Amino acid sequence: MGRVKLLMPGPKEFSGEKRAIPHTQWALFWRKFRKIALAKVGAITLLMLGLCAVLAPYLGLPSITEMDLSQSATPPTWLHPLGTDSYGRDLLARLIYGARVSLSVGLSSVGLSMLAGIPLGLLAGYFRGKLDSILMRLMDAIFSFPPILLAIALVAILGPSAGTVVIALSVVYTPRFARVVRSSTLAESELEYVLSARAIGASHWRIMFIQVLPNVVGPITVQATVTFAYAIITEASLSFLGLGVQPPSPSWGLMLNEARMYIEDAPYYPIFPGLAIVIAVLAINLFGDGLRDALDPRQQRGE
Amino acid sequence: MIKARYVINRLLQIPISLLIISILVFFLIHLTPGDPVELALPPGASRELANQIRQQLGLDRPFHEQYTNWLFNAMKGDLGKSIQTGEKVNDMLIDRLPVTVTLATTATVISVVVSLVGVFAAIRFHRKTDYVIMLFSTIGISVPNFFAGILLIIFFGVFLRILPISGFVNPLKDPIEGMRHLVMPAISLGLLYAALHTRMVRSSMLDILNQDFIRTARAKGLREYQVILRHGLRNALLPIVTVVGMSYAYMLGGSIIIEQVFAIPGIGRLLIIAVTSRDFPVIQGVLLIVGITFLMINFLTDLLYGIIDPRIKY
Numbered sequence: 001m002g003r004v005k006l007l008m009p010g011p012k013e014f015s016g017e018k019r020a021i022p023h024t025q026w027a028l029f030w031r032k033f034r035k036i037a038l039a040k041v042g043a044i045t046l047l048m049l050g051l052c053a054v055l056a057p058y059l060g061l062p063s064i065t066e067m068d069l070s071q072s073a074t075p076p077t078w079l080h081p082l083g084t085d086s087y088g089r090d091l092l093a094r095l096i097y098g099a100r101v102s103l104s105v106g107l108s109s110v111g112l113s114m115l116a117g118i119p120l121g122l123l124a125g126y127f128r129g130k131l132d133s134i135l136m137r138l139m140d141a142i143f144s145f146p147p148i149l150l151a152i153a154l155v156a157i158l159g160p161s162a163g164t165v166v167i168a169l170s171v172v173y174t175p176r177f178a179r180v181v182r183s184s185t186l187a188e189s190e191l192e193y194v195l196s197a198r199a200i201g202a203s204h205w206r207i208m209f210i211q212v213l214p215n216v217v218g219p220i221t222v223q224a225t226v227t228f229a230y231a232i233i234t235e236a237s238l239s240f241l242g243l244g245v246q247p248p249s250p251s252w253g254l255m256l257n258e259a260r261m262y263i264e265d266a267p268y269y270p271i272f273p274g275l276a277i278v279i280a281v282l283a284i285n286l287f288g289d290g291l292r293d294a295l296d297p298r299q300q301r302g303e
Numbered sequence: 304m305i306k307a308r309y310v311i312n313r314l315l316q317i318p319i320s321l322l323i324i325s326i327l328v329f330f331l332i333h334l335t336p337g338d339p340v341e342l343a344l345p346p347g348a349s350r351e352l353a354n355q356i357r358q359q360l361g362l363d364r365p366f367h368e369q370y371t372n373w374l375f376n377a378m379k380g381d382l383g384k385s386i387q388t389g390e391k392v393n394d395m396l397i398d399r400l401p402v403t404v405t406l407a408t409t410a411t412v413i414s415v416v417v418s419l420v421g422v423f424a425a426i427r428f429h430r431k432t433d434y435v436i437m438l439f440s441t442i443g444i445s446v447p448n449f450f451a452g453i454l455l456i457i458f459f460g461v462f463l464r465i466l467p468i469s470g471f472v473n474p475l476k477d478p479i480e481g482m483r484h485l486v487m488p489a490i491s492l493g494l495l496y497a498a499l500h501t502r503m504v505r506s507s508m509l510d511i512l513n514q515d516f517i518r519t520a521r522a523k524g525l526r527e528y529q530v531i532l533r534h535g536l537r538n539a540l541l542p543i544v545t546v547v548g549m550s551y552a553y554m555l556g557g558s559i560i561i562e563q564v565f566a567i568p569g570i571g572r573l574l575i576i577a578v579t580s581r582d583f584p585v586i587q588g589v590l591l592i593v594g595i596t597f598l599m600i601n602f603l604t605d606l607l608y609g610i611i612d613p614r615i616k617y
Contacts, residue, residue, distance in 0.1 A: 038438075140316075141323040146556025149574075149593055156578040156586055233447045237560050240449050241575060253447075260453060260564075263468075267457045274450035282445035289441065 032294035039290020045283035053099040061093035065248050073259075073266045082272050086258050091269070094250040095276050101251045102280060105162055106231040109169035110224055117174040118220065121181025122208045126189055136182065139175035147172040147230070148237060155243045162245045165235050172234075173227050180223045184216035218295040225288030229281045236277050252277045313605065317598045324594055325377075329370050329587060373584075377591060383584035385577075392588035395573060400592065402471055403569035406561065407554040409485050410493035415547060417497035421504025422536060428509060436501065443498025448557055452491035452564040459487060469566035488565045492557050496550040503546050508539040541608075548604030552597040 033039060052059075062080075068088035076083045082091040120139070124132040142150065147169075154168035188194065189212065197207050236253030238244030245251035247258075252273045259270035357363045361372060376383060382392035424436040460468035467484055474481025511517065512535055520534045521527075559571030566572075570589055577585035 137316075137319065138323065141320040145324060145594060145597060146553050148556045148559060149590065152559065152574065152578060153586065153590055156581070229445070236447055237449060240447075241560060241563055243575070243578065256450065256453065263453065263457060263461055267461055270453050270457070274447075274453060277450060278442075278446050281447070282442060285441055285445050 029294050033290055036290040036293060038286045039293070042283045042286025042288075042290065045279065046287055049099050049280055049283065050103060052096050053103045056097050056100055059096065061096060062090040064089055064094045064097050064250055073262050073269055075266065075268065083266070083269060085255065085269070086262065091255075091272055094255060095252070095272060097250040098252045098255065098273070098276060099280070101162065101245055101249055102232050102235060102277070105165055105169070105235045105245070106228050109166045109173060109231045109235075110228050112166065112170035113173035113227065114177050114220070114224065116170065117177025118181050118213070120174070121178040122185055122212065124178065125182040125185025126204070126208050126212065128186075132182070135178070139178045142171065143175040143179070148234060151234060151238060152241075152243060155238065160238075160243045160246055162249065162251075165238055165244045168238075169231050169234060173231065176223055176227055177220065180219045181216055184219050185212055188212045188215050222288065222292045222295060225284055225291055229284040229288065232277065232281055232284070252280075310606065313602055317595075317602060320598055321591070321594055325374070325587070325591060326370070329373065330366060373587065382588040382591070385582055385585050387577075387580050387582045387585075392584050395585065396570065396588055396592055399568060399570045399573050401473075402567060403555060403558050403562070403571060405474065406485065406488055406492060406558050406567065406569060407551060409489035410496070410554055410558075411547060411551050413489055413493040414496035414500050414550065415543075417493070418500030418504045418543070421501040422508055422531065422539070424501070424505040425508035425512060425539075426531060433505075436505070440498040440501045443494050443501075446494060448491045448495060449560045449564050451494050452487065452561055455487045455491060456564075471565075471567045471569070484565075488561050488567060491564070492554055492561045495557070496554065499550065500543065500546060503543055504539065507542050508535060511535050511539045545604045545608045548600050548607070552600040555593050555596060 066089065068084075071084050071088035073086050074080065074084045074088075080090045080092065082095065085091050085094060120135055124135040150172050151165070151168040154171060155164050158164040158167065185208075194207060194211060197211050202211070235244055236251070236256070239251040239253030240257045242254075242257065245254055247254060255273035256270055256277070259266075259273060262269045354363070361369055364372075373383065380393070382396070384391055385395065420436055424433045427433045455466075456468045459466040466487055468487075470484055472480040472484045474485060517530060517534055520530045525534075555570075558569060559574060561567070562569040562571040563575060570593070573585065574589045576582075577589065
């Protein structure tokens with residue numbers, strides 16, 4: 001029934017002169033996005049995780065570093081709603097603080113790889129020719145390697161720490177943005193507005209960053225959410241292997257690794273940090289799917 | 304048709320990619336602090352002994368000399384010796400590579416079989432079955448493989464106690480024990496790709512089902528299952544081939560973590576141990592071998608794509 005409505009504009013749409021028809025890109029996007037229920041669930045969950053991360057120190061949580069070995073890996077109680085970890089620390093508090101680690105490592109590595117990848121992609125797509133082939137060969141070389149492997153190699157080089165993880169992930173994910181931006185820029189550069197900008201004497205720099213860049217924001221956003229999800233999983237993986245964030249920092253991957261030892265005696269314990277990762281990544285993926293559907297006119301739902 | 308020039312170009316790219324990666328890895332490893340010889344020796348060993356070992360391994364020479372040495376030896380097929388154990392890196396790799404390959408292959412088979420549910424999702428486009436399948440695939444993408452492994456261990460290994468939770472048995476020598484050891488790691492490793500392939504199968508099937516020849520097939524009165532299987536699926540699976548190839552290569556990376564969870568003596572575990580002890584020759588050897596495998600698989604799947612889909616021109 002909903003589909004019929006979409007195909008045949010109803011009376012409301014016909015008498016649309018009174019009703020403001022959204023015509024900015026943002027309004028068009030919002031109109032599609034808000035119809036996707038799962039995307040909203042993802043967005044809200046993500047928002048709540050973000051709030052937890054930001055507000056963690058003000059929530060009056062128990063200490064996340066003070067150890068009490070007599071309370072090691074206890075089952076959930078009123079005092080410790082998710083039980084305690086292997087060192088007797090409140091698991092819920094550590095998971096909430098863990099959101100800080102995961103989200104900040106994820107965001108900063110996505111940010112850094114965008115910072116490197118977007119200009120590279122613009123340069124390659126706009127100037128083409130030799131510069132394009134050299135840059136893209138380099139990107140291909142990085143891209144043609146399993147990310148986790150390259151990240152491990154970099155950790156081997158720089159030593160395990162949160163900073164290393166960010167650097168490693170940024171290197172690994174830069175080609176993704178370079179590729180996406182390059183292919184969109186190639187297409188955009190063919191369009192008339194670029195030609196006319198050139199005709200009125202705009203500098204290359206101006207055309208690339210002021211004219212072309214805003215028009216490739218869509219694909220970049222979609223790539224950014226996908227990469228954000230991957231970054232969180234990879235950070236957790238590295239920390240799980242002991243090659244990422246180091247104790248006593250509360251990283252979900254690290255906590256899962258500590259919890260592994262209790263699989264026999266306290267099987268619920270490893271489930272909590274694992275669920276935290278799944279919830280964060282699932283929220284980003286649902287949100288990202290919604291973004292993609294709302295931004296990409298070729299993938300419209302039900303049409 | 305595939306042009307010979309394209310094939311040659313692609314083949315030439317492989318060593319270039321490897322060279323870039325190897326230079327990056329080699330120089331960065333050697334430029335950073337942390338002496339592997341000190342880590343390998345027992346505490347309190349004399350300085351002369353350390354220097355002697357360094358000399359033996361060529362670690363006292365300048366970086367570029369060490370690199371060209373390593374590169375020439377690698378080209379001759381000699382990857383050097385482990386600083387930690389003195390074992391030949393070649394032998395270590397030959398021991399462990401089959402284990403990882405077995406794991407990745409099983410995981411690939413599982414992911415491909417599972418991904419066929421994508422066909423049902425496509426047939427029931429925008430109905431309940433489709434939504435449920437898509438929801439499960441989104442969840443599959445969101446569960447990290449090591450957590451999937453731990454969940455499987457908790458359920459089948461701890462509660463039900465029907466599967467072993469660690470180790471590896473060669474399935475060629477003991478098929479039953481081998482499979483029992485392999486099933487949980489392979490499912491954990493294959494989960495992500497099962498979910499990704501399901502999405503691919505679905506969207507590829509949707510593309511095909513909207514095409515004219517499907518309408519023709521229906522119009523001439525074929526049964527629906529004939530339309531779906533003979534005309535639809537056959538064509539829909541073409542693009543999947545490349546994705547499966549790519550994901551096989553990525554699984555070699557993913558298996559590093561899974562091998563750690565299930566204590567499987569594969570190439571990934573070797574790498575982790577080498578990384579923690581800064582055992583350069585082993586790290587370089589593992590990266591090189593995985594890099595070669597990865598690039599070769601990419602190359603082959605590209606070629607394969609050109610062969611099975613004649614519309615692709617290079």
